Amino acid sequence: MKKSGHVATSVVLLLLCLMYGITYIDRVNIATAAIAFRQELGLSNIEYGWIASAFFYSYALFQIIGGRIGDKYGPRLVLCVCGLIWAASTIGTGLAGGFWSFIFVRFMLGVGEGATFPTATRAMSSWTRPGWRGFGQGITHSFARMGNALTPPLVVVLIAYWGWRGSFVALGLLSLVWTVAWFFYFRNDPREHAGVSQAELAVLPAYGSKKESPKVPWARLVPRMLPTTFVYFCYAWSLWVFLTWLPQFFQQGYGLNLKNSALLTGAIGLGAVLGDTVGGVLSDWIYKKTGNLNAARRNVVILSFLGALLCLIPVFYVHDLIVLGACLCAAFFCLELIIGPIWSVPMDIAPQHSGTASGIMNTGSAVAGIISPVVFGYIVDWSGSWQLPFAVSIGLLLLGAILSFWMRPDIPLDSPSAEARRMAA
Numbered sequence: 001m002k003k004s005g006h007v008a009t010s011v012v013l014l015l016l017c018l019m020y021g022i023t024y025i026d027r028v029n030i031a032t033a034a035i036a037f038r039q040e041l042g043l044s045n046i047e048y049g050w051i052a053s054a055f056f057y058s059y060a061l062f063q064i065i066g067g068r069i070g071d072k073y074g075p076r077l078v079l080c081v082c083g084l085i086w087a088a089s090t091i092g093t094g095l096a097g098g099f100w101s102f103i104f105v106r107f108m109l110g111v112g113e114g115a116t117f118p119t120a121t122r123a124m125s126s127w128t129r130p131g132w133r134g135f136g137q138g139i140t141h142s143f144a145r146m147g148n149a150l151t152p153p154l155v156v157v158l159i160a161y162w163g164w165r166g167s168f169v170a171l172g173l174l175s176l177v178w179t180v181a182w183f184f185y186f187r188n189d190p191r192e193h194a195g196v197s198q199a200e201l202a203v204l205p206a207y208g209s210k211k212e213s214p215k216v217p218w219a220r221l222v223p224r225m226l227p228t229t230f231v232y233f234c235y236a237w238s239l240w241v242f243l244t245w246l247p248q249f250f251q252q253g254y255g256l257n258l259k260n261s262a263l264l265t266g267a268i269g270l271g272a273v274l275g276d277t278v279g280g281v282l283s284d285w286i287y288k289k290t291g292n293l294n295a296a297r298r299n300v301v302i303l304s305f306l307g308a309l310l311c312l313i314p315v316f317y318v319h320d321l322i323v324l325g326a327c328l329c330a331a332f333f334c335l336e337l338i339i340g341p342i343w344s345v346p347m348d349i350a351p352q353h354s355g356t357a358s359g360i361m362n363t364g365s366a367v368a369g370i371i372s373p374v375v376f377g378y379i380v381d382w383s384g385s386w387q388l389p390f391a392v393s394i395g396l397l398l399l400g401a402i403l404s405f406w407m408r409p410d411i412p413l414d415s416p417s418a419e420a421r422r423m424a425a
Contacts, residue, residue, distance in 0.1 A: 149273055
């Protein structure tokens with residue numbers, strides 16, 4: 001007998017939120033720990049840039065592959081396997097002894113986390129009622145940014161007790177706990193979950209049967225998602241500047257110690273936490289008021305890009321740490337307004353292939369992650385300036401705002417208008 005209320009969908013959303021938070025902790029913990037292990041191992045800015053980017057080679061590779069696997073085999077199994085891999089890789093980071101061993105464990109971490117967000121989007125498309133997709137994507141990514149904000153002070157505390165190696169082991173064990181909880185609670189089809197109520201089933205979308213396993217219409221899907229992928233690349237360039245370099249920006253650029261650098265970085269990250277949720281809620285509100293997906297998705301994305309751009313300009317002129325921190329916090333807030341609307345676009349365009357579609361989109365983020373940390377390190381070592389790399393971010397934010405006009409979330413992949421446009425082309 002089905003229960004009443006919306007408990008099961010809330011628990012699934014909470015588990016996804018925790019996954020987003022934990023995966024981000026495991027991928028950005030290296031930025032704070034690097035302050036300790038770089039000195040011990042004698043790594044340069046350029047070498048650290050390559051270590052930070054190693055994660056994204058495999059992460060990029062497994063975006064589309066992982067999204068397709070998530071669509072085909074279901075989020076329950078795929079996220080469980082991913083959790084085991086990224087947990088082992090995080091623990092392995094604590095055993096790394098030099099440049100190449102760091103490269104290897106970070107590469108394997110990308111293997112484990114590559115399929116997570118596309119597959120989570122597939123889970124969300126079955127467990128989230130229409131009209132709440134922006135909120136669902138926004139709140140899960142808020143937990144990702146909460147993980148980012150909490151990681152610097154958390155890693156500092158763990159290092160104080162167990163050293164930088166022990167900090168990675170402890171965080172890897174946390175990932176294992178989540179993996180077990182996910183496997184035992186989640187079901188691919190909400191109708192197979194004993195805790196789902198009739199009220200929940202009445203508003204959830206239909207779930208395709210396992211026998212259907214529809215083929216991916218690559219020839220139509222890829223061109224439809226490419227504009228969103230390019231937009232997401234422009235966003236992610238600045239994201240990875242924040243996530244991989246900010247602690248050292250304050251430590252080396254402004255002479256802060258490990259503790260103060262971590263605290264300031266964490267405080268700035270709180271702006272991103274708020275931005276993710278606000279962007280998702282704003283997108284859903286506009287959609288409910290207007291019924292216009294372009295206004296709900298594209299316009300919020302453009303607002304986000306332009307706001308972040310304006311808030312980054314003071315980095316070149318402001319030297320007071322409090323004012324600088326406030327500007328960076330505001331920039332991060334504006335930047336993260338993108339998340340809710342843009343992660344809803346794959347579900348808007350191709351709900352039956354949302355894992356694959358979001359994998360295509362998130363490849364843009366992964367490619368930006370490969371390039372951005374390395375470019376930042378080269379610019380700093382070449383110029384001696386910790387402000388100059390932000391000029392690249394400003395240029396890409398402007399480009400992203402322009403490219404946003406080519407996103408069309410209002411035209412589903414299988415709609416007559418989409419087919420007419422394809423035939424005309």
